[in-house]
Amino acid sequence: MYKHIKELRKAHGLKQRELADYLKCCQKSYSNYERGKTGIPLDILIELSKFYGTSVDYLLDLTEEKTPHLRKDKKKNLFY
Numbered sequence: 001m002y003k004h005i006k007e008l009r010k011a012h013g014l015k016q017r018e019l020a021d022y023l024k025c026c027q028k029s030y031s032n033y034e035r036g037k038t039g040i041p042l043d044i045l046i047e048l049s050k051f052y053g054t055s056v057d058y059l060l061d062l063t064e065e066k067t068p069h070l071r072k073d074k075k076k077n078l079f080y
Contacts, residue, residue: 002060004054004058005033005048008059022047022051054066054067055067
């Protein structure tokens with residue numbers, strides 16, 4: 001399920017321990033995230049997306065588009 005997380009880590013030449021240290025979690029927890037044995041907490045997903053410069057959708061394998069979605073400055077008024 002989380003194949004992109006593992007692929008990105010390997011592409012950056014990182015070990016699970018290094019990423020776990022960055023995320024302030026144990027290596028076992030990070031390994032479980034990569035293997036899909038444990039759900040990834042939202043705060044961890046956000047940190048990973050910032051670290052890799054990609055979208056959470058990409059990390060969750062919901063898209064093959066690596067580019068993050070940019071926030072719009074203007075809010076749409078739902079009443080007009």
